[in-house]
Amino acid sequence: MTTSTHYPTGALIVAEHLSKSYPVGSSSVEILHDVSLTVSEGEVCAIMGPSGSGKSTLLYCLAGLEQPSSGEVALLGRSLTRASRKQLAELRRAELGFVFQSYNLMPTLKVADNVGLPFRLRGERVNRARIESALDAVGLAGRGAALPSSMSGGEQQRVAIARVLAQQPQIVFADEPTGALDTRAGRLVLDELRRIGGTPGQCVLIVTHDPAVAAACDRVVFMRDGRLAQQMTSPTTDSVAAMLAALEASVEEAA
Template sequence: MGKGCAVAGRYALLLESVTKTYGSGRNAVTALNDVTMGVPRGTFLAVMGPSGSGKSTFLHCSAGLDRPTNGGVTLGDTRLAGLNEEQLTEIRRERVGFVFQAYNLLDSLTVADNVGLPFRLAGTPVPTDRVRAELANVGLADMGDRYPGQLSGGQRQRVAVARALITGPDVIFADEPTGALDTRTGKQVLELLRGVVDRTGQTVVMVTHDPVAASHADSVTFLADGRLAGELVAPTPEKVAERMTRLGEW
């Protein structure tokens, strides 16, 4: 359904002249302004920028949570512009994984049931062997029967990563995934995401304010006032911090 032919397999995510304007007339805010960029498959991208620079808007438009005002987004080999709401919902469930700062696990479900949730929501049988494999993949092989309330913050975030991985999505979007974690636990989650990219060829797009978190990515894309404001390949915390300082307060 809705397959396009624009991307010959190279990009997991492609934005072409994406503009997003909220409101209209004198109240209009252009949150993204003519953004064109591609995220190659099997890479880890961090997106940074000052507060209000458009990072969340970038993530929402890229993941099909919101529609651009102009321009197009292609996820894997699917152009999002042509899809109706039902198809977009399916894309979000099956082709995209999300990891949020606040874990977003269901407390009333076991860890294993949380990981299998995308299948339940789709009304298809939960492949319990895959649930087990993903839990092992994130280092939680023995925790499937526990409830989220019985886990540490870092472990909960690992469950969220397992849930994001289980459908084999085109892109995992992570929004400040270490924002609620201490430094050591945050590092483990970042190393897990790094390993997911290196070992399984997954693609990760992470919004963050933290130069140390960004340094785990292959490259960092900077936004300022809704526009692309440069890229840093092989980022170090120092280089990222220096760029951010040049972009203004953060």
């Protein structure tokens, strides 16, 4: 994969002038406009913004799951835009972790086998010890033999987090990871994401609508109408909630 020297050291996610449009009838709508963003190692960064502001689209473009219409994305110093489909798939399997609101668990596999699935997909020996300690970290020690369907939504989300933990990826992308969870389960999930993000050489990017989740991050970027509108370091629940309310009000006013 293309390695470039112009990305700053420690910058694990670099997006430059990203735009994304979708065709609608004979024209197109632009969902992302000229978004540039860098996330560095050891950083947990939140993306917030009104509903429909393009948060998920941005996350998917950064994760290589969607192709931007223009602009560049580099992960770990390697350009995604110039990578082949095969190189992208390899990068995704080896270095990236995903936590989405739909947990993407395989219903016919036991919990431990779901957590260990990425090992199998890479053709590696399944690391039982890592699976067990990951399940332990999310409060599911001893539940490896259960089927996902026997678990609550919160427990299933924690299985999805354990799958990421067991892989120890360098970059974790999470889209509303605590959206469907109660406060306690949400806190556990968030603590684990923060632990991953705080590890040298790793980072976490979380889309969230919860000011308390954003306040637990190192930095919050706010989107409005497909653009980066604001950034906040040292966020607090109150400052984040106030900024989000102001952005939502400005969107309503414009509508």
